Amino acid sequence: xxxxxxxxxxxxxxxxxxxxxxxxxxxxxxxxxxxxxxxxxxxxxxxxxxxxxxxxxxxxxxxxxxxxxxxxxxxxxxxxxxxxxxxxxxxxxxxxxxxxxxxxxxxxxxxxx
Amino acid sequence: xxxxxxxxxxxxxxxxxxxxxxxxxxxxxxxxxxxxxxxxxxxxxxxxxxxxxxxxxxxxxxxxxxxxxxxxxxxxxxxxxxxxxxxxxxxxxxxxxxxxxxxxxxxxxxxx
Numbered sequence: 001x002x003x004x005x006x007x008x009x010x011x012x013x014x015x016x017x018x019x020x021x022x023x024x025x026x027x028x029x030x031x032x033x034x035x036x037x038x039x040x041x042x043x044x045x046x047x048x049x050x051x052x053x054x055x056x057x058x059x060x061x062x063x064x065x066x067x068x069x070x071x072x073x074x075x076x077x078x079x080x081x082x083x084x085x086x087x088x089x090x091x092x093x094x095x096x097x098x099x100x101x102x103x104x105x106x107x108x109x110x111x112x113x
Numbered sequence: 114x115x116x117x118x119x120x121x122x123x124x125x126x127x128x129x130x131x132x133x134x135x136x137x138x139x140x141x142x143x144x145x146x147x148x149x150x151x152x153x154x155x156x157x158x159x160x161x162x163x164x165x166x167x168x169x170x171x172x173x174x175x176x177x178x179x180x181x182x183x184x185x186x187x188x189x190x191x192x193x194x195x196x197x198x199x200x201x202x203x204x205x206x207x208x209x210x211x212x213x214x215x216x217x218x219x220x221x222x223x224x225x
Contacts, residue, residue, distance in 0.1 A: 004155075036216075041218075042218055042219075043117070043203055043216035043217050043218045043219050044156075044203065044205075044214075044216040045216070046213050046214075046215075049213070089155060089156065099144055099207045099209075099214065100158065100161065100171075101146075101156075101158075101214060103155040103156040103157075104155050105153055105154060105155040106155050
């Protein structure tokens with residue numbers, strides 16, 4: 001069935017470091033791909049999305065490119081801040097309606113000054 | 114501003130109790146969802162609803178039921194709470210044919 005695999009955390013970085021969080025997926029058809037972020041004590045917020053191959057989603061300095069050939073959607077940011085500390089979830093939308101999402105396990109990011 | 118609210122942030126219940134978790138959205142969304150979030154497992158879909166009085170099982174519906182009597186409100190019911198239902202419960206909503214889901218802040222449920 002459809003699934004999402006993320007790199008295990010926690011990821012610990014110093015401020016201004018480069019961030020990559022790996023995400024790969026297995027899906028039938030052509031899913032849409034998402035990154036959601038969960039700040040401490042809050043629900044999930046959509047960070048960015050891409051709906052077709054080679055699309056690049058971007059928001060708040062984060063980017064991810066939908067790579068069909070490698071079935072990947074890795075999250076990157078050139079210079080992280082302490083305020084980026086959160087849990088990041090990669091997800092795909094199952095084709096066929098109702099917008100069902102399948103989530104990865106989540107990757108906790110801790111950024112230190 | 115879009116808003117999904119959940120009735121409680123924290124809840125402590127005893128084994129065997131009936132538990133109601135309420136979710137309200139003010140965006141006139143057709144679709145509503147209940148997930149549980151557990152460390153290392155991400156979010157898993159319990160039930161979803163695509164219209165009033167309509168519901169579909171998600172990946173882990175056992176031990177849960179849902180109710181959607183009004184478009185803006187989606188309730189999750191634990192008929193007889195068990196300790197393995199201790200978890201974070203997240204509600205979400207989305208507009209039909211648009212894929213962004215908007216999440217509530219979550220309810221952390223502890224079953225003793």
